Structure formats: C-alpha cells, structure tokens
Amino acid sequence: MKFCCCFSYCFPQPSETSIIDVNKQEPQGENDENFTVFSYRELRLATRGFSASNKIGKGAFGCVYKGFLANGSVVAVKMLSVELESMRGEREFVSEISTLTNLKHENLVTLKGCCVDGTKRFLVYNYMENNSLAQVLLGREQNRIKLGWEARQEISLGVARGLAYLHDEVRPHIVHRDIKASNILLNQNLVPKVSDFGLSRVLRNDVSHISTHVAGTLGYLAPEYAFSGRLTRKTDVYSFGVLLLEIISGQTVVDFDLEHGEHYLVQKAWELYRANRILHLVDPILGMNYPKEDAVRFIKVGLLCVQETARFRPEMSMALKMLTNDVDMEGVQISQPGLVVDLMNIKLGQKTTFRSLYSSNLESTPSPLSSCS
Template identity: 80%
Template sequence: MKFSSCFSNCFSSASETPIDIGRAEIEGENYQNFTVFSYSELKVATNGFSASNKIGEGAFGSVYKGLLRDGTNVAIKMLSVELESMRGEREFVSEIISLANLKHENLVTLKGCCVDGANRFLVYNYMENNSLAQILLGGEQNRMKLGWEARRTISLGVARGLAYLHEEVEPHIVHRDIKASNILLDQNLIPKVSDFGLSRILRDNASHISTHVAGTLGYLAPEYAISGRLTRKTDVYSFGVLLLEIISGQTVVNFDLEHGEHYLVQKAWEIYRANSLLQLVDPTVRMNYPEEEAVRFIKVGLLCVQETARLRPEMPIALKMLTNDVDIEGVQISQPGLVADLMNIKLGQKTTFPCSYS
C-alpha cells in the first residue's frame, strides 16, 4: 500500500485541528525508507500478537516483539483509537511526523506503520536491552550492569539526541516526555530516545501554550505543569531529572511511611547544599568512577532542573558542560523547581507514569 493511500484511510473521519495539521504535515513530506505494513504481516510477525511476544505496556498501547519475513527483529507498538477523544490517533500522527525523516544514532528508528480499522501500529528497530527504566528500577543486580562508563555513554547519548531535536532539526521538536522508560538501549547499551507520541513542533523559536499538560509526574518542569507554557527548556528540566536518576540509580519519586513522598531532585539539592555530592552516586558503581566527572554530571543535572527556566542551559550547552568543553567551576546553581502537589498541575492534564518499552 502506498503511504498516501494509507493515510487517506487514517484521516478520513478526523475533524480535530491537530489531526488536520498532522495530515498536512504527512502529505507534504517525502518519507524515505518508510514501509506501510499490512495487518497480516504484523500478525504473522508477532505470532498473532501473542502474550509471549509482548515486551511492554505504555500509556498509549502495548508493544510486541516481531520477526519480519526478511529476518529482521522489530518492536511493534499497537495503539487503539478512542473515537470520542481521538486518543491514540494524535500520538500516532505525532510519532510519524516527528520520526519518519529523522536519523540520529540516539533516536529510535521508525521503520513503518500500519492502519487497520481503529487500530494503529508503529514499527521500530528492536532494542535488545529494552528500556533504561528496566535496568535502573530492576534492583541492585540489574543496576550493577551499568558501570560508570555505561552511565556516561547513556547520559551523553541522550543529551546528543535532545540537542539534535532542539537545534539541528527544523522546525525544532520538543519531546515532552523524557524519562527512563522512554530511553531504549541497543545491544551495546547505546541509548535511543523513543516514544514521540506527546512531542510538539515549535516553529520560529516560539513557545507553545498547551491546553493540557502531558508528561510524567516527577519529570515535569514546574512552569509547564502549572501554566502549560512549553519550550525547549521543558525537555531540559526532564533531562536533568533523568541525569540525576542515571547517576544515583534512585527512583524519581520515592515513598516511605516515615517521610512520605520524597523527590530525587529535592534530595540532590539537599546533598549539594551539604557539599557532599558524591553521596548521590549509586553504590553499585562502587569506587570505580572518576569523582570529578561524577560531581560535574550531578551539577549539570541540578543546573537543568533550576526553578527559573531561563537559568537552565540549552541542551547543546548542557552537553558541552558534561564533556567539560564548557567549564562550570564557580557557576551558581539556584534552587530546583518541583511539582510535588497534583493540585498544582494545570487542569485537563494528561500525566503518565513509568512503564517499560513504552
């Protein structure tokens, strides 16, 4: 099936403005190396979408491992469209618009799609090591797989992927849902930013005011959560949280009976003020890491989560800070922003929670 024919079916009943915009974006592009699969092809590839092939459950659908006829392993995301809200359709369109023509070592590769009735399918390259969340949140034995070198590689890779989206792609793209479960790892632990279903295109360096907040609690930039104002600094905040998570091996939001909810950003700030940053480094790394670099990474994480958005570095600068191409010695770090109360989130929000291979 031709790409244009596939989407004439997909958009035939859509009347919402975001979908109409998506249709214009898609029909105006020349998508290369992109395949429109038939439903029967994907059904065969996944053994009838069997439970044994299921490798993840995301906010917008299930993910299955598949084997194509040419022997290629793929990951197939199935989205079901809710006709009233068009939930699923927007994410499907957004993913294609964002990814179909983007090629970068640190972005997941979208191989193709399929439209079958109310179901939408997205086909990606298969990632052997699943998501970063599965390793970080999978207990001490799992975290031990990530030595300092791997954590550095993952941190720098995610930063490069975001810098590419923010600066090199025209128009610029804001991901809106950077988190550990949306970072996939290939067989060499090279990170791939994935799940562009919530992404937004920013034209002419403008900001965007969202009618609802989309993202994951704990990673949400405060100005976006409260006012809906979306900029590239929204992603920078989420990256800062992720960076602290990678270095510490701790969950973004922790809960215990004695202290209640405790946020990693808050803990990192307290440790910074106590001038004992190395306490934040995951003990499973043991002493096999360069202390100066670890301190630098934590400081960059804190710079990225500052409450005032304009004080956060842009992603290319954050990347240079991580590689020590920009010196941060003596740089002042101000208090981080934090959305600790769900009541502060803009009404009409769509917040999601971590999941594997989402």
C-alpha cells in the same frame, strides 16, 4: 474488517491526495531506510498473533510486541488503540509518524513503518535488545544490569546529543515533552535511543508554545510548564536534568517508604549539594570505581537543568558541552530547583519551590515500552 485511509498529511508521500492501501504494501529490508506500510497480516504473523509470550512492553493505549518479519528483521511493534470520542491514540500515532519519518540520528529510535487496521494503529521500530533504561537501571532486580560509570556516562551523553539535535539542529525545533527513563531505549551495545514521540511538539519561529492541556509524566515536569502551560525547549532540559540525576544515583525520581513517606530525588540532590556532600548521591553499586571529578560535574549539570527559573537552565547544547568538560564549570552558580506542587489546589502561574509536594492527579503518559505488570 480492514480499510484504507488517506494519511497523506503525515506520511511521506509524493502527492497530497495519495491514498495508502495498508494491504498492498510490501515490507522492505532491515537496512532500507524507506518508510514501510505493513499489512495487518504481516504484523500478526511476525508477532505470533500478538501473543502474550511476545509482549515486551505496555503503555497507555496498548502493548508493544517483539516481532520477526519474513525477511529476518527483528522489530518492536507498538499497538495503539484509538479512542473514538477523544481521538487519543490517533493523535499520538500521527505525531510519531510525522516527527520520526523526517529525523535521523544515532540517539533517536528508528521508525520502520506502520499499519492501519480498523481502530487500531501499529508503529514498527527497530528492536532494542536491552529494552529501556527504566528496566536496566531502575526496574526489577532480575531485569537490571550493573551499569558501571562508563556506561552511565555514555548513556547520559547519548541522550544529551539526541536532545541537542532536536532542539538546535532540527528546523523548526522539536520539544519531546516526555523525556524519562522508560522512554530511553538501549540497543545491544547500550547505545541510548530517545523514543516515544507521541507527545512531541514543533516550536515554529523559535517561540514558546502555550498549551491548555499539560501532558507528560509526573516527576519530570518542568514547573513553569505544569503551572502555566508554557512549553519551550527548557521544558525538556528540566526533564533531562531529572533523568541525569537518576542515571548517576540509580534512584527513581520519586520514592516511597512507610517510615519516611515520599522522597524526591531532585530535593535530595539539592540538599546534598548545599551540604557539600554531593558524592553521596552516587549509586553505591559503583563503590569507588568512578572518577569523582566527573561525577561531581554530572550532578551539577543535573542540578543546573532542574533550576526553578527556566532562563537559568542551560540549553541542551551547552549542557552537553558541560558534560564533556568542554566548558569550564568553575564558579558556576546553581539556584534552587523547582518541583510540582499539588495541582488540585493551585492556580496557573503560582510559584513553586523545592519543598513543594507532588500530586498524582496530573495526567501521566506511561511509556509504551515499559515493563508489563
């Protein structure tokens, strides 16, 4: 049974009392930037009844499907199921719409529209031919692409530009809160698009935000946010630093093997840096086909971004200038990185060090566009 809802508080409507009828809106052209409210029937037809063969990703609240609209547009349709008791799914739906309908940037995903049907919410995006960076770089062998240095460099710079836009150009500033490889989508030309704004937060008056509910993904969480709930733009900077180290090394943030147990990429990068063997972090698949000075600079920027003390981390605009070599990094001091310790036995505000171990009990929000198992 379909129903109409008043979403004037999050949709870009001319009147605060507007009622959106999800069954009476017409889809618009692929190049039309207007936000479209699709009917459930349109999306069901586009995805062949949300068939398994059209499923391209899976997340915490549902799956993502490839769809073909009647006008020929290829889209990605994210289905969110709302938990009525906690309203989870609904919050992410509203956050995504309220954020993305007001943002336009080459390195941010484009939200084309939405649909409301019963307790289900649907978000419609431009389709990304190469799925996510997690699949292309870190996924199963059959899904990987052998990314050369130039591709890795451009992906890193693109993500940095997208975040610098959110942090510095947008007013009020926006913190993404869940920057990770599976939330970086890649189009047919491997142009990166920051996606999944369901956890994003607006920072008004350029002040920090204190949250009693820490959300994000283990391994990418800034220590001060994980332990005190203090959310600033430096929270995203930490996550970007981890992502940058992943891009250069081709390694996941946390790895495990039976012989050595858990391995942490941030810790490995720090140890190699201190031992003057920083280039050993570069993905072996590159061989010698990369500029050593650039690789050293990128790894150093990554380590600067994951420093334990938030005020020592560069702002995203400065990190971008460092990556493009517009700022001289000669003599830049890098302090010890921070990792998240076991949250079962920790009090808010406790110090962390790079020797700390991660814990799996922290809430993690899987990417809705990561590979389905």
